[in-house]
Amino acid sequence: MSVPxxxxxxxxxxxxxxxxxxxxxxxxxxxSETWFPAxxxxxxxxxRTTDEVAAIVRLCAAHGCPMVGWGVGTSLEGHALAxxxxxxxxxxxxxxxxxxxxxxxxxxxQPGVTREDLNADLRATGLFFPVxxxxxxxxxxxxxxxxxxxxAVRYGTMRDNxxxxxxxxxxxxxxxxxxRARKSAAGYDLTGxxxxxxxxxxxxxxxxxxxxxxxxxxxxxxxxxxxxxxAVDTVIQTIQMGIPMARIEFVDAATAAAVNAYAGARxxxxxxxxxxxxxxxxxxxxxxxxxxEIVADNSGAGFEWSSRPEERTALWTMRHNAYYACLAARxxxxxxxxxxxxxxxxxxxxxxxxxxxxAASYIPGPILGHVGDGxxxxxxLVDPRNPVELAEAKRLSHxxxxxxxxxxxxxxxxxxxxxxxxxxxxxxxxxxWDVMGQIKRALDPQGLMNPGKLVRGD
Amino acid sequence: MSVPxxxxxxxxxxxxxxxxxxxxxxxxxxxSETWFPAxxxxxxxxxRTTDEVAAIVRLCAAHGCPMVGWGVGTSLEGHALAxxxxxxxxxxxxxxxxxxxxxxxxxxxQPGVTREDLNADLRATGLFFPVxxxxxxxxxxxxxxxxxxxxAVRYGTMRDNxxxxxxxxxxxxxxxxxxRARKSAAGYDLTGxxxxxxxxxxxxxxxxxxxxxxxxxxxxxxxxxxxxxxAVDTVIQTIQMGIPMARIEFVDAATAAAVNAYAGARxxxxxxxxxxxxxxxxxxxxxxxxxxEIVADNSGAGFEWSSRPEERTALWTMRHNAYYACLAARxxxxxxxxxxxxxxxxxxxxxxxxxxxxAASYIPGPILGHVGDGxxxxxxLVDPRNPVELAEAKRLSHxxxxxxxxxxxxxxxxxxxxxxxxxxxxxxxxxxWDVMGQIKRALDPQGLMNPGKLVRGD
Ligand SMILES: Cc1cc2nc3c(=O)[nH]c(=O)nc-3n(C[C@H](O)[C@H](O)[C@H](O)COP(=O)(O)OP(=O)(O)OC[C@H]3O[C@@H](n4cnc5c(N)ncnc54)[C@H](O)[C@@H]3O)c2cc1C
Ligand SMILES: Cc1cc2nc3c(=O)[nH]c(=O)nc-3n(C[C@H](O)[C@H](O)[C@H](O)COP(=O)(O)OP(=O)(O)OC[C@H]3O[C@@H](n4cnc5c(N)ncnc54)[C@H](O)[C@@H]3O)c2cc1C
Numbered sequence: 014m015s016v017p018x019x020x021x022x023x024x025x026x027x028x029x030x031x032x033x034x035x036x037x038x039x040x041x042x043x044x045s046e047t048w049f050p051a052x053x054x055x056x057x058x059x060x061r062t063t064d065e066v067a068a069i070v071r072l073c074a075a076h077g078c079p080m081v082g083w084g085v086g087t088s089l090e091g092h093a094l095a096x097x098x099x100x101x102x103x104x105x106x107x108x109x110x111x112x113x114x115x116x117x118x119x120x121x122x123q124p125g126v127t128r129e130d131l132n133a134d135l136r137a138t139g140l141f142f143p144v145x146x147x148x149x150x151x152x153x154x155x156x157x158x159x160x161x162x163x164x165a166v167r168y169g170t171m172r173d174n175x176x177x178x179x180x181x182x183x184x185x186x187x188x189x190x191x192x193r194a195r196k197s198a199a200g201y202d203l204t205g206x207x208x209x210x211x212x213x214x215x216x217x218x219x220x221x222x223x224x225x226x227x228x229x230x231x232x233x234x235x236x237x238x239x240x241x242x243x244a245v246d247t248v249i250q251t252i253q254m255g256i257p258m259a260r261i262e263f264v265d266a267a268t269a270a271a272v273n274a275y276a277g278a279r280x281x282x283x284x285x286x287x288x289x290x291x292x293x294x295x296x297x298x299x300x301x302x303x304x305x306e307i308v309a310d311n312s313g314a315g316f317e318w319s320s321r322p323e324e325r326t327a328l329w330t331m332r333h334n335a336y337y338a339c340l341a342a343r344x345x346x347x348x349x350x351x352x353x354x355x356x357x358x359x360x361x362x363x364x365x366x367x368x369x370x371x372a373a374s375y376i377p378g379p380i381l382g383h384v385g386d387g388x389x390x391x392x393x394l395v396d397p398r399n400p401v402e403l404a405e406a407k408r409l410s411h412x413x414x415x416x417x418x419x420x421x422x423x424x425x426x427x428x429x430x431x432x433x434x435x436x437x438x439x440x441x442x443x444x445x446w447d448v449m450g451q452i453k454r455a456l457d458p459q460g461l462m463n464p465g466k467l468v469r470g471d
Numbered sequence: 472m473s474v475p476x477x478x479x480x481x482x483x484x485x486x487x488x489x490x491x492x493x494x495x496x497x498x499x500x501x502x503s504e505t506w507f508p509a510x511x512x513x514x515x516x517x518x519r520t521t522d523e524v525a526a527i528v529r530l531c532a533a534h535g536c537p538m539v540g541w542g543v544g545t546s547l548e549g550h551a552l553a554x555x556x557x558x559x560x561x562x563x564x565x566x567x568x569x570x571x572x573x574x575x576x577x578x579x580x581q582p583g584v585t586r587e588d589l590n591a592d593l594r595a596t597g598l599f600f601p602v603x604x605x606x607x608x609x610x611x612x613x614x615x616x617x618x619x620x621x622x623a624v625r626y627g628t629m630r631d632n633x634x635x636x637x638x639x640x641x642x643x644x645x646x647x648x649x650x651r652a653r654k655s656a657a658g659y660d661l662t663g664x665x666x667x668x669x670x671x672x673x674x675x676x677x678x679x680x681x682x683x684x685x686x687x688x689x690x691x692x693x694x695x696x697x698x699x700x701x702a703v704d705t706v707i708q709t710i711q712m713g714i715p716m717a718r719i720e721f722v723d724a725a726t727a728a729a730v731n732a733y734a735g736a737r738x739x740x741x742x743x744x745x746x747x748x749x750x751x752x753x754x755x756x757x758x759x760x761x762x763x764e765i766v767a768d769n770s771g772a773g774f775e776w777s778s779r780p781e782e783r784t785a786l787w788t789m790r791h792n793a794y795y796a797c798l799a800a801r802x803x804x805x806x807x808x809x810x811x812x813x814x815x816x817x818x819x820x821x822x823x824x825x826x827x828x829x830a831a832s833y834i835p836g837p838i839l840g841h842v843g844d845g846x847x848x849x850x851x852l853v854d855p856r857n858p859v860e861l862a863e864a865k866r867l868s869h870x871x872x873x874x875x876x877x878x879x880x881x882x883x884x885x886x887x888x889x890x891x892x893x894x895x896x897x898x899x900x901x902x903x904w905d906v907m908g909q910i911k912r913a914l915d916p917q918g919l920m921n922p923g924k925l926v927r928g929d
Binding site: 114159170190193196197200201202205253293296299352354358424425426429437438443444445449451452468 | 879
């Protein structure tokens with residue numbers, strides 16, 4: 014128990030019944046989506062304002078008590094687990110869209126707004142926020158993990174789409190980073206520093222985000238390939254040709270089978286590409302035609318594009334549920350989700366070697382991913398009660414990580430470090446990891462913000 | 472003199488005649504492009520390798536001697552002036568393109584490569600590096616100032632186009648940030664931290680940059696307006712409609728006149744927009760048509776687009792020389808160059824108020840800029856021997872800065888802080904400026920990297 018009683022009393026005075034110590038609340042905030050053992054906080058705080066967050070942080074700082082932010086807990090590397098106890102700061106009550114500026118195509122939101130709620134809110138404006146990690150994550154969580162997803166190939170990741178932040182620092186100071194101008198050369202890029210910091214440098218209490226006009230025309234398509242090779246080659250050639258794909262997603266035969274079983278889809282049990290085009294009607298037609306030629310050259314089948322919204326929605330819902338479909342393919346299983354990202358020219362090697370590795374193991378591991386960015390995942394399905402299986406999944410994951418580095422890539426394209434990738438920071442960054450530690454110590458000398466994540470432990 | 476003799480001796484042993492103390496060299500590296508008083512270094516070092524840079528830095532660190540990086544010295548806020556003396560590290564001998572990866576559309580360069588040399592080198596690959604500050608700056612300098620320019624509206628700034636860096640830190644450690652993967656969620660964004668740091672956190676010795684395919688079709692156009700209002704409204708409407716302009720530049724009547732006089736052009740002496748479209752032939756036609764309609768709605772004249780490369784080259788050469796044309800318009804003058812950037816919806820106000828302010832002053836101040844980003848400059852022309860004029864220019868500049876902040880923008884869209892904007896950091900960032908200071912002290916506790924710039928002085 015890392016929170017002294019007097020701190021809890023003081024927090025209770027600030028938050029009333031928005032400070033919870035109920036078992037169900039602690040359990041809920043002590044779990045992750047994947048294989049990590051539970052690690053509940055000592056209490057869960059539900060602030061409603063930045064001032065309340067600052068008050069919580071000041072109290073925790075005074076009592077030396079860890080603080081862990083919480084969006085909706087969909088991060089995949091145990092990011093939000095309270096491994097040293099402390100206060101979980103759940104942002105679900107800070108879920109208001111504060112200002113929409115259609116004339117500047119930006120929006121100001123509280124961190125607990127989810128991406129689906131944001132886009133529902135924006136519908137009438139003709140604008141949308143593109144970053145789409147599949148899960149209905151919060152904007153605060155997405156910024157903190159530097160999330161991306163299906164549309165990053167066209168619209169970028171959270172790195173590219175956050176204009177500014179309000180952040181409560183480890184000592185309770187409240188700062189603003191960035192402005193509503195589209196670019197700035199005014200000093201260090203603090204916005205970029207807090208995006209991807211996984212809550213280890215401060216708590217984000219407000220975000221200003223870029224928006225985009227709904228494309229005049231959208232169309233989507235699916236095509237099947239006889240083998241992984243030609244599917245991946247199609248991706249590489251498409252990216253190298255500069256076709257401005259809005260989405261280009263890969264699922265392997267195992268994923269297709271899992272989705273069929275889970276969602277009653279009827280994909281041939283083969284590798285597929287799922288794609289989307291955004292633009293003017295003629296632009297979309299041009300892109301689809303150019304892409305179709307590459308598909309044909311690679312003997313892809315069934316390439317047909319459709320502009321019908323229902324069909325598109327069905328397609329992307331299926332894609333977004335692919336993770337749960339894979340989990341359901343092995344009842345009772347939990348997942349170790351890998352996240353390698355390589356330069357596009359090395360994608361075929363990376364996928365092929367991974368596939369061969371998994372085929373030679375007894376662990377099921379469907380492969381899917383945002384291949385337009387050179388990014389893909391194997392969802393390694395293990396029995397949570399069987400340490401031998403977990404060890405085997407970690408061995409496969411370790412080989413993927415080494416592969417990513419050998420091919421000039423990164424150990425995590427989008428999921429982040431959390432606890433799961435901590436052991437690879439040194440391999441990827443060398444002494445630059447120490448530099449991250451220096452920044453961490455400068456801004457959080459007590460080491461209270463999400464301890465045990467991202468930076469080297471004591 | 473802030474460099475002890477023994478340090479100079481030791482540096483001379485490492486660099487031989489690539490350590491210079493000649494008066495001409497010190498003078499050259501003690502000047503800036505604008506109004507700042509000269510501030511020469513004690514010596515100029517011309518390293519050829521990262522190891523040499525690291526050796527220089529270790530020696531300077533051991534002797535408490537300031538270090539200032541130097542690209543080609545085109546920065547506009549006195550960035551590279553050696554205000555505390557020390558060693559100027561001139562990167563002109565580190566000017567090799569180290570590796571081109573056309574299949575991944577990236578390139579690895581030394582910091583002294585200029586953008587024109589890089590693009591000349593790339594020509595055969597069909598790829599290009601888009602960031603274009605007009606001046607033939609170095610990539611190391613451009614990264615350090617977070618430069619942008621005419622094409623940022625389409626391709627982004629240096630923030631968006633640097634994938635990774637090699638950096639020599641203040642204590643001589645050499646780190647790498649980033650990988651060749653297109654995205655990563657692996658820890659703090661150190662690449663983003665060093666981009667825009669103006670050499671205050673370390674010296675950049677290598678950069679990995681994104682490249683783009685030469686567009687299939689390019690066409691450019693010029694159009695004149697009777698007043699600034701409709702020209703700026705055209706820009707706002709174009710951006711809000713989402714037309715993917717490759718460039719959209721504004722020059723006012725005074726700039727047009729200066730360019731006519733300097734380069735023998737024949738622009739009507741009116742406000743103009745200079746634009747460029749990139750895409751497929753039909754895409755370019757579609758964009759030009761949509762833009763043409765907006766121009767017509769705003770009573771713009773002479774909108775004609777041309778795909779002839781000679782015409783385009785002539786147009787952008789003229790635009791790039793506009794700064795020198797303005798300087799020549801007042802013989803003997805030096806410039807105070809302002810650099811405000813606001814949300815696009817506030818651009819008309821920002822330009823109009825600035826124009827009115829300048830009109831009411833006796834200082835000539837042609838206005839031009841990268842208006843698609845909400846960014847523009849007034850080039851305030853002053854007699855360098857007349858302190859009253861300089862004070863008046865500073866008053867006008869001060870009002871522009873306040874305007875930028877009032878309108879939700881930034882005091883510098885692209886030129887950076889250097890010394891010239893130091894006095895506005897607090898106004899723009901509040902306590903976030905202190906956070907920058909904390910980072911600076913963590914990474915450069917002796918304060919030797921480009922002292923007197925960007926962060927709060929002691
Ligand atoms: C089915 C599924 C599919 C997914 N697909 C993708 C994908 O395609 N791309 C992708 O990038 N990710 C994906 N993810 C992972 C996950 O959705 C992202 O990591 C997401 O950004 C997490 O958001 P969250 O709101 O759930 O954050 P949480 O998991 O609650 O928190 C994530 C981290 O951010 C911190 N944090 C949360 N809020 C704040 C705040 N306001 N201030 C400071 N720190 C805070 C937490 O402490 C934690 O370290 C997927 C997950 C699932 C379950
Ligand atoms: C005519 C004209 C037009 C311009 N137009 C634009 C424009 O449109 N957009 C724009 O953004 N800028 C513009 N500028 C400003 C200037 O070109 C940019 O600031 C450019 O990035 C400076 O590059 P440089 O190589 O000249 O760097 P320098 O001026 O030599 O140095 C700039 C800063 O970077 C540091 N530095 C240089 N190299 C390194 C290194 N390797 N490692 C660490 N620190 C280093 C220096 O210490 C200094 O602080 C213009 C300038 C002129 C003269």
